[in-house]
Amino acid sequence: MTGCHSGITYNQQYFAVTTSHRPSPVQVSLANKLSDELSVPFIPRNDLSIETMISNTGVIGMMVVSAQRISFFTGISEFFFHPGLAKLRINELKNGKTDQMIQAMSLGAGDTLLDCTLGLGTDAIVASYVSGTSGKVTGIESSILIAAIVGHGLKTYQDEDISQAMQRVEVAHSHHKDYLAGLPARSYDVVYFDPMFRTPRKKSPAMDAMRAIANPDPIDRETIALALKVCNKRVVMKERRWSKEFERLGFKEIRGGRYAPVVYGVIDRQGMV
Known part of the structure; x- marks a missing residue:
C-alpha cells in the first residue's frame, strides 16, 4: 500500500492543495x-467546485483541507484517514483475545x-x-498523498x-526499498509488509479511493533480503x-486462523548471518 500508480508519479503536475468553502x-x-511541504500549488477555493478546479488546473485531484480532516478528491472518489478496525482489534486485545x-x-x-x-495505518x-x-513503530509510505493524509490523521x-x-x-x-537500504543491520525487531492485493477482497469505498493513489508494485526478493x-x-x-507470493518470496512458515482468508508469512532471522 504504497505511491505511484500505472507509472504516474504524484508531484506538482498531478495535484494541488485547496480548502473547503469559506475556510x-x-x-x-x-x-x-x-503546499510548501509537498511542493505543490495552493489554489484558493473561490467558491468553485472540486470538479471545476480539477478541470481548470489539469490535475488528477485536489487535496482539500476542511474543518474535519484532510481529503484527496479526484472528482469520483475521496480518500481520507480513519482508523478502520484498529479500535475493534485493540479492544479485543484488551479483552484477552488473540490478534x-x-x-x-x-x-x-x-x-x-x-x-x-x-x-491507512x-x-x-x-x-x-x-x-x-x-x-517504536515506523510506517513507510511511498505515496506522498497517502503519507501526508495518514500522517496528519494519526496525529489529530x-x-x-x-x-x-x-x-x-x-x-x-x-x-520501502530505499528506506530499508539506508538502515543498519538489526535496526528493528520486526519488518512488516502488507502489499496491495492484486484484486480487492470486497467492495470498499475507502480502499477503492486509496487504490487509485497507491503503489501496486509487488514486493521483490531483493526487498525481502534487505528486510532480513x-x-x-x-x-x-x-x-x-x-497466495503464490509466499512461495515466490521465500516464506515457508504461514501463520493465521484456520479459516481466515488472510494469513501471515514469517521468516525468522535466527540462524542467519
Whole structure:
C-alpha cells in the first residue's frame, strides 16, 4: 500500500492543495503549510467546485483541507484517514483475545516495528498499542498523498481509546526499498509488509479511493533480503491464504486462523548471518 500508480508519479503536475468553502484562517494556514511541504500549488477555493478546479488546473485531484480532516478528491472518489478496525482489534486485545497479526509478529511491549506499507495505518496503530510507550513503530509510505493524509490523521484523530497509540506511529514518505537500504543491520525487531492485493477482497469505498493513489508494485526478493538484514527477529508479510507470493518470496512458515482468508508469512532471522 504504497505511491505511484500505472507509472504516474504524484508531484506538482498531478495535484494541488485547496480548502473547503469559506475556510477558517487555521485551514488556510494548514493548506499553505502542506503546499510548501509537498511542493505543490495552493489554489484558493473561490467558491468553485472540486470538479471545476480539477478541470481548470489539469490535475488528477485536489487535496482539500476542511474543518474535519484532510481529503484527496479526484472528482469520483475521496480518500481520507480513519482508523478502520484498529479500535475493534485493540479492544479485543484488551479483552484477552488473540490478534493474528500480533501473534505472527511475536510483538510485545518495548518491541520495534517497521511497517513498510503503511496505507491507512490500521496495522501500525494496533502494533503501536502493543509495543507501548517503550516501543517504536515506523510506517513507510511511498505515496506522498497517502503519507501526508495518514500522517496528519494519526496525529489529530480524536479517540480516547486509541489516540495515544496513533500519535506514537512515526510516518516517513519513502519507497520501502530505499528506506530499508539506508538502515543498519538489526535496526528493528520486526519488518512488516502488507502489499496491495492484486484484486480487492470486497467492495470498499475507502480502499477503492486509496487504490487509485497507491503503489501496486509487488514486493521483490531483493526487498525481502534487505528486510532480513534490517530485522532483529523476523520479517512478516500479509497475503491471501493461497497466495503464490509466499512461495515466490521465500516464506515457508504461514501463520493465521484456520479459516481466515488472510494469513501471515514469517521468516525468522535466527540462524542467519
